Amino acid sequence: MEQAIKIKAVISGMTCDSCKVHVDTAIKNIAGIQDVKIDSWQAGNAEIVALPEVSNADIESAVAKTGYRAKVISETTSLQSHSADGQFNFDLIIVGGGSAAFAAAIKASELEKSVLMINDGLPIGGTCVNVGCVPSKTLIRTAEAFHNTRQTNFDGIETGAGRLDFKTVIRQKRELVEGLRQKKYIDVISDDPNVTVLKGRAKLLDQNTVQVNGEKRTAKFILLATGSSTFVPDISGLRDSGYYTNDTLYELDELPEHLIVLGGRYIALENAQLFARLGSQVTVLQRSPRILPTEQEDVTDQLTGYLAEEGIDIRTSVKVLAVKMNGAVSVRIKIGDKEDTVNGSHLFIATGRKGNTDDLGLENVGVETFGNGFLKTDDYLRTNTLNIFAAGDVIGKNLFVYSAAYEGALAVENTFSETKKVRNETPLPWVVFTDPQVAGVGMDEAGAEAAGIEFDVSVLSLADVPRALAARNTKGFIKLVRNKADDTLVGARILASEGSEMLMEVALAIKYKIPVRELRQMLHPYLTLSEGIKLAAITFDKDVAKLSCCAV
Numbered sequence: 001m002e003q004a005i006k007i008k009a010v011i012s013g014m015t016c017d018s019c020k021v022h023v024d025t026a027i028k029n030i031a032g033i034q035d036v037k038i039d040s041w042q043a044g045n046a047e048i049v050a051l052p053e054v055s056n057a058d059i060e061s062a063v064a065k066t067g068y069r070a071k072v073i074s075e076t077t078s079l080q081s082h083s084a085d086g087q088f089n090f091d092l093i094i095v096g097g098g099s100a101a102f103a104a105a106i107k108a109s110e111l112e113k114s115v116l117m118i119n120d121g122l123p124i125g126g127t128c129v130n131v132g133c134v135p136s137k138t139l140i141r142t143a144e145a146f147h148n149t150r151q152t153n154f155d156g157i158e159t160g161a162g163r164l165d166f167k168t169v170i171r172q173k174r175e176l177v178e179g180l181r182q183k184k185y186i187d188v189i190s191d192d193p194n195v196t197v198l199k200g201r202a203k204l205l206d207q208n209t210v211q212v213n214g215e216k217r218t219a220k221f222i223l224l225a226t227g228s229s230t231f232v233p234d235i236s237g238l239r240d241s242g243y244y245t246n247d248t249l250y251e252l253d254e255l256p257e258h259l260i261v262l263g264g265r266y267i268a269l270e271n272a273q274l275f276a277r278l279g280s281q282v283t284v285l286q287r288s289p290r291i292l293p294t295e296q297e298d299v300t301d302q303l304t305g306y307l308a309e310e311g312i313d314i315r316t317s318v319k320v321l322a323v324k325m326n327g328a329v330s331v332r333i334k335i336g337d338k339e340d341t342v343n344g345s346h347l348f349i350a351t352g353r354k355g356n357t358d359d360l361g362l363e364n365v366g367v368e369t370f371g372n373g374f375l376k377t378d379d380y381l382r383t384n385t386l387n388i389f390a391a392g393d394v395i396g397k398n399l400f401v402y403s404a405a406y407e408g409a410l411a412v413e414n415t416f417s418e419t420k421k422v423r424n425e426t427p428l429p430w431v432v433f434t435d436p437q438v439a440g441v442g443m444d445e446a447g448a449e450a451a452g453i454e455f456d457v458s459v460l461s462l463a464d465v466p467r468a469l470a471a472r473n474t475k476g477f478i479k480l481v482r483n484k485a486d487d488t489l490v491g492a493r494i495l496a497s498e499g500s501e502m503l504m505e506v507a508l509a510i511k512y513k514i515p516v517r518e519l520r521q522m523l524h525p526y527l528t529l530s531e532g533i534k535l536a537a538i539t540f541d542k543d544v545a546k547l548s549c550c551a552v
Contacts, residue, residue, distance in 0.1 A: 005052055009059060011044035013068040023070075026062045030054060046070070052087075088218040090116045092415065093210050095202045095360070096225035098126020099401045100392030102185060103408035104223050109194040111416055116219065117195060118202040118212050121356070122247075125185040126227050127393070128401040134180055135173050135250040136270060140433055142169050143277035147310075153472035164278060166255040173250060204361035207385050211361075221387050221415045224367075224375060225408060226356040228393035231372050233262075233351050236322040241329060243347040246271075256280045256346035260331055262320065263350035264291035266432040269307070271348060273434050276312050283313040283342055285333060290316055292432065296444050298459075298479070299495055306436060306475055323347065355394045371396055380420045381411040389415055398425055427491075427510040431500040436476040439499040441507045442491030443481055454484045460536040462496050464544050467527045473497050478536040480506070480516075487515040498529060505533050516540060 011023055020041040027036045032051040039045045048059065056072040063070035092108050094101045097119030108115045122130050149162040189195050200213040209218050230245040232238065244252075246267060257280065261272045264286025276282040284291070284307075290300040291314060304314055321332040321339070329347045333340055354372035362369065367383045368376040374396025381389050391407035393399045403425055414420045432438035448455040458480045462468040465478075476495035483490050492506040509519060516537045524531040526549065535544050 005050055005054075007048040007050060007054075007056070007059065007072055009046045009048060009070050009072045011038065011046055011063060011068055011070050014041035014044055017041055019068065022066045023063055023068055026066045027059060030058050030062050088208060088220050090114045090196075090217065090219040092116070092221050092223060092412070093118065093202075093217060093219040094223045094225055095210065096126065096223075096227060096392065096394075097122070097124045097185075097197075098225065098227050098392060098404065099128055100225035100227075100394075100404040100408035100411075101126070101223075102189065103405040104225060104391060104412045105189060105192075105195050107409040107412040108416070109192050111412070113194065113412075113416060115195045116217055117189075117197045118210065118217075119197065119199055120201045122227075123181060124197070125181045127229075127246075128404075129181050129185065130177060131247045131250065133401055135177055136246070136267075136274070137433060138173050138176050139169070139250065140270060140274050140435075142173075143274045144435060146279075147277040164255070166278070167253065169278075170250070170252065201359075203359065204365050204367075204388075207365045207387055221389065223408070223411055223415070224357075224360070224383070224388065224390040224394060225392045225404075226360065226394045227404075228353040228355055228374075228396075228399060230349055231352040231354040232349055233320075235320050237325070238323045238349075241323045241325040241347055243323075243329075243349045245349050249348055252346075256344075258283070258344035259346050259348055260285065260329060260342055260344040261348045261350060262331075263352070264288060264293070264314070264316065265350065265352075266292070266438075268348075268350035269303075270433050271350065272312055273307060273310065276307075276310055281311070281313075281344075283344065284315065285318045285320060285331065285342065286314070286316045287318055287320075288316065292438065295438070295440070296446065296493070298477070299438060299493055302476065302495055303434065303436070303438060307434070353393065353396075353399055355396055357394065379422045380414045381407060381423055382414070398428055398430075400428075400430065403428070427507050429503045429507045431503065433500075436495050436497045437499040439494040439496075439503045440492065441503055442489070442510050444479075444491055444493055445481060448481050448483075448490055451490075453490060455490065456482050456484055456540065458482065458536050458539040460532060460539045460544065462532070464535060465529065465532040466549055467529050467531065468496070470527055471497075478502070478532050480533075480536050480540070482516055482540060486513070487517060488513045489516060489519075496529070496532070502529050502533055505530060 014020055020038050024036050024038055027033055032054040035049040037047045060070045091113035092115050094104055094117045101117055105115050105117050146162055146164055150159050152159055198212055203211045205211050209216055255278055259275045259280045259282050261268050261284045264284055272282045272284050291304055292300050317335055319334045321334055324330045329344050331342045355374035357369060357373045365385050367385050367388060370376050375383055375390040375394050377383055377390050377395050381391055383390055389411040391411040392404035410423060427442045429441040460478045462476045463474040468474045479493045480489055481491040489509050494502055519537040524534045538544055
């Protein structure tokens with residue numbers, strides 16, 4: 001498959017025709033050179049025809065040995081041979097079109113590698129922009145604004161019933177999604193000469209060959225970034241119930257009268273509160289004894305109470321026996337020894353995620369999976385087939401858009417570099433966008449204990465944060481976990497309205513081992529939420545309730 005490429009270069013430093021001859025000879029002596037044409041020693045423009053194994057560095061080095069300088073300015077290859085070694089169509093094939101895929105394509109282009117991106121399923125941009133982060137967060141803000149028209153923490157403000165045009169809400173959401181998809185994804189990649197995008201279903205035929213739209217494409221390396229989707233449990237009648245997932249919930253034409261939510265983690269809770277605030281009756285059915293079961297009880301118990309205050313019916317330790325669709329949705333459940341039936345108008349499934357690896361042809365290349373279809377990778381994001389890498393949700397580690405982008409870029413760096421970098425996402429900040437938000441980074445008490453750290457904990461009520469008092473919203477707390485041996489933080493949990501905006505100060509303190517005593521000494525603007533971090537740091541050793549607002 002080796003096909004010649006045409007290289008254009010500029011030669012500088014020549015002063016006569018003899019110089020031109022010396023340069024011509026030096027280039028022709030490179031193995032793989034087929035032809036050289038230099039227009040004149042004055043202009044120094046060279047056109048070189050070479051086999052793909054000839055690199056730009058080979059040409060520039062050969063000319064340098066004659067005492068002159070060469071700079072390769074462009075090269076032209078055929079559609080059939082984009083890769084640097086000429087054996088394959090492309091240097092890299094990326095299967096997927098979300099954040100990991102885009103970060104990988106951009107990084108590969110920066111390295112001057114040829115890329116084929118193959119996308120199917122969700123539109124370009126993947127889960128985050130289309131059916132995840134962007135639509136959910138704009139709808140959460142919409143619901144918050146509507147909620148605030150009907151209630152207030154301030155005396156002297158008259159609130160009303162409020163009116164909601166749900167179709168307009170969905171239209172505005174759709175406009176935002178389409179605009180960001182175009183601006184942040186399609187426009188970013190459309191003018192990149194190193195990246196080709198194909199729409200179609202990809203299937204691995206061997207470790208270098210992918211079939212798409214009935215045609216074969218080859219690459220030296222392959223990156224699988226196919227993302228994840230909702231895991232649907234095996235429950236009698238569920239698959240025939242007309243349920244919704246995050247892929248479809250945000251496209252409803254009418255507001256659900258009664259939304260039943262299966263699940264009790266972040267996707268379930270964010271949407272439960274969102275629709276409750278818009279006016280739906282909401283029932284949450286969670287299998288575990290608590291919502292957010294990986295978090296400590298102080299977080300989950302308080303959040304449960306706040307959601308219940310807004311009318312959300314949260315039931316835990318639920319076993320779902322069967323689902324039936326008969327005009328409405330009926331969910332038969334069992335809690336302990338007691339059976340019950342929950343009736344609603346719509347059913348939303350948020351029972352975890354699975355890797356999008358079905359019908360990908362993994363059996364043809366021997367790539368191993370684990371859990372719900374996730375891909376096994378090593379610390380460098382390689383699968384067990386070493387020229388095939390994977391990144392993003394499909395590896396089943398940290399299912400966040402920012403993790404996916406980091407992994408996509410890292411996978412490409414490790415693909416084309418002899419020096420490999422270990423995947424390292426610690427400390428990893430995360431947020432559950434309920435109100436109050438749950439924001440976390442690093443370890444909680446259980447994590448610190450499991451790691452054998454001698455730790456202590458500071459817990460500051462939002463009632464001791466002046467900003468929260470001024471806003472008349474003191475729901476929640478700030479909890480810091482400290483390594484007593486060196487006075488550095490190892491983790492934090494924040495339950496607060498806009499708690500996520502306090503998170504990165506803690507994350508930086510953990511990453512760079514800033515002692516707690518230095519956090520206490522930092523000047524924080526008065527009446528900001530971030531001042532709460534300083535107050536929580538003080539709380540390790542003092543009772544801030546007994547200090548003035550200017551205490552240090």
